[in-house]
Amino acid sequence: MKTKKLTTLGLSVALALILSYVESLLPPLMAVPGVKVGLPNIVILFLLYRYGWREAAAVSGIRLLLSAALFTGFAAFFYGLAGAVLSLTGSALLKKSGRFSPLGVSAAGGVLHNLGQIALAAFVLDSGYIFAYLPVLLISGTVAGALVGLLTGILIQRTDVR
Numbered sequence: 001m002k003t004k005k006l007t008t009l010g011l012s013v014a015l016a017l018i019l020s021y022v023e024s025l026l027p028p029l030m031a032v033p034g035v036k037v038g039l040p041n042i043v044i045l046f047l048l049y050r051y052g053w054r055e056a057a058a059v060s061g062i063r064l065l066l067s068a069a070l071f072t073g074f075a076a077f078f079y080g081l082a083g084a085v086l087s088l089t090g091s092a093l094l095k096k097s098g099r100f101s102p103l104g105v106s107a108a109g110g111v112l113h114n115l116g117q118i119a120l121a122a123f124v125l126d127s128g129y130i131f132a133y134l135p136v137l138l139i140s141g142t143v144a145g146a147l148v149g150l151l152t153g154i155l156i157q158r159t160d161v162r
Contacts, residue, residue, distance in 0.1 A: 009059055012047055014073040016040040024071050033142045038110060038148050045106050045152040060084050079117045086116035094115040102156060103149035110145020111138055
């Protein structure tokens with residue numbers, strides 16, 4: 001791996017971790033627990049467009065591990081991982097199709113992230129009742145994902161990443 005790329009990925013981990021910490025300091029956006037904007041996803045989506053899904057997945061995984069160790073604990077790691085795997089897989093496929101802007105890719109990724117987390121919760125709790133929470137998560141995932149996509153789209157335009 002070239003030095004510049006390795007340095008960029010290392011700095012990306014640091015930036016995503018800082019954004020995780022900043023987000024943990026923000027008051028809840030809604031009276032609904034667990035609803036967040038997903039600020040670290042700006043970094044992940046940017047990497048998806050700049051380098052590809054492997055680099056985005058590597059940075060996302062490292063960020064999740066470090067965030068769990070420093071801020072959230074390892075139960076949150078598994079929920080974050082379930083959401084990240086589904087979200088990044090869907091986002092990479094939508095990006096590859098060439099039919100969606102970063103805003104659309106990110107909005108779908110936000111919804112998929114929430115679906116991954118709720119599916120894991122249903123499995124862990126051995127209950128389908130958790131899916132009653134799904135409409136709120138679908139709306140919040142779409143809105144948060146669109147915001148992340150909008151910001152990332154601006155970043156991509158300003159750095160000439162295609």
